[in-house]
Amino acid sequence: xLRRNFLLxxxxxxxxxxxxxxxxxxxxxWRVVAESLNIARLGRKRFIADDDDRTPHVDLLYGANGWxxxxxxxxxxxxxxxxxxxxNNKKLPEMQRISEWDCHGETVIDMYAGLGYYSLRFLVCCxxxxxxxxxxxxxxxxxxxxxxxxxxxxxxxxxxxxDSRRVTPCFVADRVFLGLVPSCRAHWLTACKALKxxxxxxxxxxxxxxxxxxxxxxxxxxxxxxxxxxxxxxxSSKENKPAL
Numbered sequence: 001x002l003r004r005n006f007l008l009x010x011x012x013x014x015x016x017x018x019x020x021x022x023x024x025x026x027x028x029x030w031r032v033v034a035e036s037l038n039i040a041r042l043g044r045k046r047f048i049a050d051d052d053d054r055t056p057h058v059d060l061l062y063g064a065n066g067w068x069x070x071x072x073x074x075x076x077x078x079x080x081x082x083x084x085x086x087x088n089n090k091k092l093p094e095m096q097r098i099s100e101w102d103c104h105g106e107t108v109i110d111m112y113a114g115l116g117y118y119s120l121r122f123l124v125c126c127x128x129x130x131x132x133x134x135x136x137x138x139x140x141x142x143x144x145x146x147x148x149x150x151x152x153x154x155x156x157x158x159x160x161x162x163d164s165r166r167v168t169p170c171f172v173a174d175r176v177f178l179g180l181v182p183s184c185r186a187h188w189l190t191a192c193k194a195l196k197x198x199x200x201x202x203x204x205x206x207x208x209x210x211x212x213x214x215x216x217x218x219x220x221x222x223x224x225x226x227x228x229x230x231x232x233x234x235x236s237s238k239e240n241k242p243a244l
Contacts, residue, residue, distance in 0.1 A: 030062035058083045076120050079146040084139050091117045099125040106174035109194050111164040116144045123153045134164045165190050174200045182207035
């Protein structure tokens with residue numbers, strides 16, 4: 001059985017070592033390595049950039065392209081170019097939480113679709129009627145299209161490329177998912193306009209710093225003390241008692 005992909009660890013072989021290996025042996029070396037490991041693609045991972053797109057830096061050493069397939073715990077296939085994008089495992093807890101929702105018959109807008117982490121869960125696990133996936137990266141949109149084809153949901157997925165503040169359709173959604181951290185406040189108004197005239201639901205992601213804030217505690221309710229009679233009230237009550 002042919003294994004599809006293999007990445008050489010970044011710390012095991014340096015860029016300088018790679019240079020001399022290719023210089024003296026040519027790319028034929030990587031063909032021999034790939035055939036020995038019984039794989040279709042061979043790459044070397046370096047690091048993931050600390051930017052909004054988490055851009056990976058992968059040297060494709062052998063293979064026609066960097067397109068790979070990742071299958072999650074629900075059997076959903078994510079197809080993406082590993083030389084341009086990386087699968088973000090930090091989103092798995094939220095993906096699992098979304099899988100438990102019931103969205104049958106609903107239209108959902110995913111304002112920051114990415115590789116389709118949430119869009120595919122809405123389609124495959126939640127039973128959404130239609131998902132509008134928006135992303136401003138053409139690489140992401142192409143990955144979304146391939147992922148939808150791999151999972152047979154392309155007919156229920158609308159992919160829109162562009163800034164979600166400008167291209168999000170209005171008055172069509174039952175739910176709008178804003179999965180952007182640390183804040184998506186700049187897009188709240190756009191999300192509200194995307195809901196149907198009768199209303200809908202917004203799912204907002206926000207990172208709050210509560211470490212420096214004082215959270216007041218509710219005071220404990222005081223027990224009501226019994227009312228004590230004054231001397232005058234006590235004497236008057238004795239005087240008003242009927243004589244036996």
